[in-house]
Amino acid sequence: MATGDKKSPGSGKKESPLKGKKVLITAGPTREHLDPVRFISNPSSGKMGYALARACLSRGARVTLISGPVALTPPPGLRTVRVESALQMFKAARAAFSGCDVFIASAAVSDYRPARASKSKIKKDSPGGRFLRLTLNPDILQKLSRAKGGRLLVGFAAETGSVLENARGKLRNKKLDLMVANRVGRKGTGFGSDFNQVTLLWPSGKAETLKRMAKERVAGRVADEIEKLLK
């Protein structure tokens, strides 16, 4: 049964292919602490991931939301795991991955973390405070995709340049079934905004650029596509 792209999220009939499916979603930023006060992060608000959680819930899915630090309240009816760092998010995602049918990796995970975190607040006049050595975090989606099995994987890519080229590379490398790409820094969209302007990409090479719309609607549209892929 086709749910149709024009329908609002949640209006899907009872027979949604997402009904009863276990959906794992990561959302929000991660924080990579230098010391108990300072961290490296990004402006992700978690709005996109939380909207995806609502869209999947309203279609009858059983949702686990792994959330970085955000100022949002999770919708009732799902399991929420709160984490702070990329390593914590990786651990939580790995634990939930084996039991899931669909993994939507919408979190903006920090690629790097400080190689060493101080247990006390680094004083301004401390010698050695002027250089920060960084270490690569695990790429959660790429790592988990090695055990993809029959799972459906959906990724997000926030890029500043060569958006589609970079997103296509990630789609391939991470064995994704659907990639949602957006350009960072376009005013009134993306990070922190209630709106987003994205391009959907499929492994076949097909791409569809959507117009700017509320993140709720983007989430509904992504859920529609997941339903199609599940059928």
Next chain:
Amino acid sequence: MATGDKKSPGSGKKESPLKGKKVLITAGPTREHLDPVRFISNPSSGKMGYALARACLSRGARVTLISGPVALTPPPGLRTVRVESALQMFKAARAAFSGCDVFIASAAVSDYRPARASKSKIKKDSPGGRFLRLTLNPDILQKLSRAKGGRLLVGFAAETGSVLENARGKLRNKKLDLMVANRVGRKGTGFGSDFNQVTLLWPSGKAETLKRMAKERVAGRVADEIEKLLK
């Protein structure tokens, strides 16, 4: 007229010494970008600074709020200047400082910023991405205190160790009339919480440790002390 410590904020009579006074408040964190996506920041939610703005407004002050990126809506009736980085906050605070009677520096300003910010998102595999050179930001309160004049200066110190000793040093160096110190990492207080547990410090050496209370109440108490100092 004594407003009394037990009174709730906003219940002050019309004759509050803050009435008509120009109060400048900084609030929230700053973000120091490495590239368009990544930044160094801290967990400040802005709740303490926004509560101070409300407390001063309710006493009849004319409030300018310079706010870093937070998920809060400023109360109506004040002038809000939104900034992102420490340098932007410094510029905005310097512009408003000369016309103010009271400066409350409650923002958690990043001490350091990346020495160089990339205009495009640094790729994970980029060489040179593993080391981050940091540069000291201006200490806004210390810089402005050099032109203190008759202004009343209130500072905040978030410390992980030797809290009172560090706070006393800052009180002296920045010519403060009142310092509000708190320990970072105490559960259910401080950064991000609706509660805080602070010690008030005066130049005389007097110190008073308050019990854990809602930030609204801490703000009312700080406003009470400002009223006493203004008389």
